[in-house]
Amino acid sequence: MTVDDTWVDEGLQLLALPVLLLAAWILFENPASHWARFGIALAALIAAVPVLQLLPISEQFWLRIPARATLAEDLRIAGVTTAPHWTLSPRATEASLWALLPAVAAFLAALALETQQRRRVVQGVLVLVLFNVAFAFFQTGLPPDSPLRLYQDFNAGFGGLLANTNHQATACNIGMALAIGLGAEARLREKRGMATVQRSWWYFGLAVALLLMVPLSTSRAGVSLALPVLVLALLLTATLRLGRMLHSRRAMLIGMGLLVLAVAGVHAALGWMAVDQAEELRHTMAAATVQLGEANAPLGSGIGTFVPVFEQAIPRNLLLSGFINHAHNEYAQWWLTTGWLGMLVLGLTLTLLLAATWKLFRSEGRHAALAGGCMAAIFAVLAHSWAEYPLRTLTLMSTTGLLCGVLLASLAEVHPRGKKGKRRVDLT
Numbered sequence: 001m002t003v004d005d006t007w008v009d010e011g012l013q014l015l016a017l018p019v020l021l022l023a024a025w026i027l028f029e030n031p032a033s034h035w036a037r038f039g040i041a042l043a044a045l046i047a048a049v050p051v052l053q054l055l056p057i058s059e060q061f062w063l064r065i066p067a068r069a070t071l072a073e074d075l076r077i078a079g080v081t082t083a084p085h086w087t088l089s090p091r092a093t094e095a096s097l098w099a100l101l102p103a104v105a106a107f108l109a110a111l112a113l114e115t116q117q118r119r120r121v122v123q124g125v126l127v128l129v130l131f132n133v134a135f136a137f138f139q140t141g142l143p144p145d146s147p148l149r150l151y152q153d154f155n156a157g158f159g160g161l162l163a164n165t166n167h168q169a170t171a172c173n174i175g176m177a178l179a180i181g182l183g184a185e186a187r188l189r190e191k192r193g194m195a196t197v198q199r200s201w202w203y204f205g206l207a208v209a210l211l212l213m214v215p216l217s218t219s220r221a222g223v224s225l226a227l228p229v230l231v232l233a234l235l236l237t238a239t240l241r242l243g244r245m246l247h248s249r250r251a252m253l254i255g256m257g258l259l260v261l262a263v264a265g266v267h268a269a270l271g272w273m274a275v276d277q278a279e280e281l282r283h284t285m286a287a288a289t290v291q292l293g294e295a296n297a298p299l300g301s302g303i304g305t306f307v308p309v310f311e312q313a314i315p316r317n318l319l320l321s322g323f324i325n326h327a328h329n330e331y332a333q334w335w336l337t338t339g340w341l342g343m344l345v346l347g348l349t350l351t352l353l354l355a356a357t358w359k360l361f362r363s364e365g366r367h368a369a370l371a372g373g374c375m376a377a378i379f380a381v382l383a384h385s386w387a388e389y390p391l392r393t394l395t396l397m398s399t400t401g402l403l404c405g406v407l408l409a410s411l412a413e414v415h416p417r418g419k420k421g422k423r424r425v426d427l428t
Contacts, residue, residue, distance in 0.1 A: 009394050012102050012394060013098050013099065013101045013102060016101040016102040016104075016105035016106075017101065017105075019105040019106075019109055020101065020104060020105035020108060020109075022109075022112075023105065023108035023109040023111070023112045024108060026112040027040070027108065027111060030112075032111065033408075033409075033411070033412030034412075035356070035408040035411045036111050036408050036409060036412065038352055038408070039111065039352070039405070039408040040108070042345070042348060042352060043104055043108070045345045046100070046104075046349070047097065047100055047104065049303065049341055049342055049345060050087075050094070050096050050097040050303045050304075051097065052086060053085070053090075053093045053299075053300075053302050053303060053338075054086070054087065054090055054093055054094060054097075055085065055086055056083065056085050056086075057084050057085065057086055059082075059084050061084075062084035065295075065296060065298075065299060066295050067292070067295040067301070067309075067313075068084075068088075068296075071312075085302075086299055086302065087300075087301070087302025087303070087304075087305060088301050088302045088305050088308075088309065089302055089304060089305045089308070090302075092302065092304030092305050093303050093304050093305070095304055096304035099394070102394060102397070102398040102401075103397045103398045103400070103401035105401075106398045106399075106401040106402040106405065107401035107402065107404055107405040108405065109402070109405065110401075110402050110403075110404070110405025110409060111405045111408065111409050113405075113406075113409065115367070118370065118409060118410060119182070119185065119370060121402065121406065122178055122181065122182060122370060122373070122374070122403075122406060123182065125174070125175070125178060125399060125402070126175050126178050126179055126206070129171050129172065129174060129175030129210065130175065130210075132160040132161050132162065132168070132171060133160065133172065133175075133213050135160040135161060136158045136159060136160035136216075139156065139159075139160060140157070140158055157218060158216045158217050158218070159217070161395075162393075162395065164388075164393075165217045165218055165219055166217065166219040166222060166384070166388045167388070167393060167395075167396060168217040168219070168222075169214050169217035169219035169221070169223065169225075170219075170222060170380060170381060170384045172213045172214045172217065172222070172226075173214060173225060173377070173384075174377040174380055174381065174399065174403075175206075175207075175210045176207045176210040176211050176214075176226070176229065176230060176233070177207075177229055177230075177232075177233040177373050177374075177376035177380060178373045178377055179203045179204070179206040179207035179210060179373075180203070180204065180207045180230075180237055180239060180373055180376070181233065181236075181237050181369055181370050181372055181373015181374065181376070182203045182370070182373065183200045183201070183202075183204040183207065183237075183239070184200070184237035184239045184369035184372070184373070185237075185366045185369040185370050185373075186199045186200040186203055187200035187239075188365065188366045188369060207230075207233075211226055211230060214226045219388075221386075221387040222384060225380060225383050225384060228383075229376055229377075229379060229380045229383075232375075232376045233373055233376035233377075236360050236361070236371075236372030236373070236376055237368075237369045237373055238368065238369060238372070238417075281318065281328075282329070284315065284318060285318065285324060285327050285328050285329070286327055286328065286329035286332045287332075288310070288313075288314070288315050288318065289306075289310065289327040289329065289332040289333055289335070290332050290335060290336075292309060292310065292336050293332065293335040295313075296309070296336060296339065297339050298339050298340040298341075299339045299340075300336060300337050300338045300339030300340075300341070300342060301336055301337050302337060303337045304337070306325075306327065306333055306336065306337055307324070309337075310324060310327070310336075311324075326389040326392060327389075328387060328388060328389065329385075329386060330385035330386070330388075330389055330390075330391055330392070331346075331385065331386065333389070334346060353375070353378065353382075356371075356375060356407060356408070356411055357375055359411055359414070360372050360411075360414070362416060362417055363411075363414035363415065363417055364414070364416075364417040365413075365414055365415055367410040367411075367413040367414045368410070368414040368415075370406065370410050371406070371407050371410035371411055371414065374403040374404075374406050374407040374410070375407055377403050378400060378403055378404060378407065381396060381400050
């Protein structure tokens with residue numbers, strides 16, 4: 001929840017309530033897999049962070065935190081009494097709790113879906129990404145003073161419906177990964193006569209098209225991540241297998257070419273970080289946020305409190321004409337606002353995703369291909385979060401929650417790689 005939120009966000013939060021309740025009822029009636037149960041437990045922990053931050057705490061403990069002791073002295077001089085809570089702003093933290101509803105509802109809904117429905121949902125996300133790219137072309141072709149421009153107060157560039165072009169880059173990387181997953185899944189269905197021949201190549205063509213769209217966003221981080229996301233998607237979906245490369249010269253050449261592209265992408269990302277550290281403010285904002293987090297540890301300042309907390313201790317080189325509404329590094333901002341508890345939940349979440357990735361590398365079949373595309377898309381969001389705030393937007397946060405649900409639900413139906421006896425079950 002940030003100062004960017006509007007009545008539209010609040011309306012979507014209310015609409016998410018019936019979806020959440022229906023999904024919870026379905027999951028209660030139908031026993032979930034252990035992957036889904038782990039995911040539900042983590043979702044509950046994530047929601048528990050802002051809930052716990054709303055609780056009152058003793059004034060003695062409140063004053064032990066360096067940043068709060070200074071604040072309490074200032075308030076005492078001003079004659080203001082305090083009612084200590086874990087968070088510095090209960091109202092902002094409560095609003096942030098409600099802001100989680102769409103993402104949690106999307107996550108639970110994806111867990112409750114049947115196999116074919118999950119594939120349709122992933123196709124729907126891909127269609128939305130393609131629509132936004134087409135809308136971005138339409139918007140950029142309009143005159144600057146055209147009344148048809150969605151954003152009249154500023155130039156949104158190639159963002160389409162997204163006001164931030166960095167988020168458009170993230171969306172294109174998500175779409176590319178999902179297209180590869182759908183292509184790999186369609187290719188397996190083609191072998192069983194369950195899909196139109198050559199449909200898989202349409203998906204792979206869309207993946208290439210979205211890869212070419214990323215530079216139009218002018219997002220350096222998005223461009224740097226595009227090639228690593230591409231290679232990861234190809235590996236996780238088994239479109240490119242390491243074992244096959246050892247026995248096929250053509251596969252070996254393709255693999256070496258993709259490895260070179262991935263290394264080039266990582267090198268570009270490191271170069272971008274060096275340029276940012278020297279010439280831009282993102283690195284400075286992230287470093288200042290980490291220092292503020294240390295002063296507010298172990299509790300954190302409270303979810304939703306970044307803007308006022310950062311303004312009170314802003315470095316001189318960040319005194320700008322406008323306010324800074326994000327740290328431009330999700331991990332630094334999570335550290336500041338959630339403290340040790342938030343870092344623990346983040347660590348558990350990343351551990352689950354790493355376990356899912358390891359499971360995918362040892363699995364095969366249609367469900368594994370779809371899950372692999374989702375995992376690569378989630379990686380694109382988490383990696384871009386190092387330099388941006390995709391998870392602070394309702395669209396990308398809900399999309400990520402949805403893909404996490406598809407990932408964990410699909411993992412329950414994959415089978416180990418190399419078990420030919422089970423392949424027929426997975427392909428039917």
